[in-house]
Amino acid sequence: MLRWERGTVSAVTSSWPGVDRLEIDLDDGAGTLSAIAYEELTGRPRAGEQVLLNTNAVRRELGTGGDAMVVARTEVLPETADVRGHMVKARYTPMQTMVDALDDPDSEHYETVREATGIDGMPVVVADLHSSLPAIVAGIRARRRSARIAYVHTDAAALPAVYSKSAARLREAGLLTAVISAGQSFGGDLEAVTVHSALLGARHVVGADVAIVIQGPGNLGTGTGWGFSGIQTAESLHAASVLGGVPIATLRVSEADERERHRGLSHHSSTAYGRALLAPVHLPVLPRTDSRYNSFHESVRKQVKSTILKPAKKRGVLHHLTEVDAKGLRDALEEMPVRMTTMGRTLAEDYASFQYAALAGRCAAEHVRGAGGGSGGAKGESKGPKGGAKR
Incomplete structure (x- = not known):
């Protein structure tokens, strides 16, 4: 269902690379709305232009409905950008866009991708929530400050990769080397099928x-066991495993979520890692020897063992409960140039959510080839080659 409305741009209220947020005066004096315009899809509308809007989410007051979406500029045709390739994203929708994908035969990178057989033991951190991205980056950089980090934006939530202010700011600050939009998502520095x-x-x-592989903003959940977009984490971890990487699964935890199914260890992590995963992964947790270890962390550990490790083992998948030193992570999180929020809660209001994401990042840094041991390292309760299973 689409809800259509028309209006006139009165102002550009904010912008970041690829995106303009506009104030729209609706036709017939029906008030004003905030609307998002994606440069790749509509160009850049300016004050005085008439636009066609999709307002279904904002009128239903959904979590993804803070803005209307500009569908078209009714009196202006944006310039057409030339692309070498012929890969189409958002396929068979009115807004399908053609991109130069890494794996397109016309791409300058085609031979490199075609000849590649694996990712050479590269650690791959996968998470459910997009809000984990800056925390994972903080964790990596707390151990490997000069690490080159690529963010793979998947298509389970927001399709336009440019919608992510966090990714844009991390790119601008030089903390992400590249954003790659995968599947039906589009708009990254690089595109992939x-x-x-x-x-x-x-x-x-x-x-x-x-x-780092995460869906964009706009995680979709239903309260049912399997109906949540973050289930895609299992397939992303499978990809990392089959390509010879080190798969690291970020635990989604919360001390402050009012919903019981997400308090402590989220059922999203339990389902994706305990029931859907067919390959072993690292599950980073706080060590019991840490001075900050308390009943909450013990509860999370017990939940991980009962809802992830135990059911996975019954299916022959031996995950690795990996203890990761949290020393210095609070400072690393607070130093990030991105405001930390998850489900509207700040770093101070739900520190554990970001702490566990940062633990996953530090775990990845410890598995970078050439990274030495020493303090701040990761220690697994079970061992296996490159995160592989003991068979």
Whole structure:
């Protein structure tokens, strides 16, 4: 269902690369709305232009409905950008866009991607929530400050990669080397047809030390066991595993979420890692010897063992509960140039959410080839080659 409305741009209220947020005066004096315009799809509307809007989410007051979406400028045709390739994203929608993908035969990177057979043990951090991205980056950089980090934006939530202010700011600050939009998502520095080819591109085109794979903003949940967009984490971890990477699964935890199913360890992590995963992964947790270890962390550990490790083991998948030193992570999180929020909660209001994401990042840094041991390291309760299973 689409809800159509028309209006006139009265102002550009904010912008970041690829995106303008506009104030729209609706026709017939029906008030004003905030609207998003994507440069790749509509060009850049300016004050005085009439626009056609999709307002279905904002009128339903959905979590993804803070803005209307500009569908077209009714009196202006944007300039057409030339692309070498012929890969189409958002296929068979009115807004399908053609991109130059890494794995397109016309791409300058095609031979590199075609010849690549794996990702050479590159650690790959996968998370459910997009809000984990800056925390994972903080964790990586707390151990490997100069690491080259590629972010793979998947297509389970927001399709336009440019919608992410966090990714844009991390790119501008030089903390992300590249954003690769995979699957039906589009708008990254590089495009890929699948998560698999995005990971190959991250390693062999970008030269990344670490890849982070997360859906964009707009996580979709239903309260049912399997109906949540973050289930895609399982497939992303499978991709990392089959390509010879080190798969690291970020635990989604919360001390402050009012919903019981997300308090402590989220059922999203339990389902994706305990029931959907067919490959072993690292599950980073706080060590019991840490001075900050308390009943909450003990509860999370017990939940991980009962809802992830135990059911996975019954299916022959031996995950690795990996203890990661949290020393210095609070400072690393507070130093990030991106405001930390998850589900509207700040770093101070729900520190554990970001702490566990940062633990996953530090775990990845410890698995970068050439990274030495020493303090701040990761220690697994079970061992296996490159995060592999003991068979």
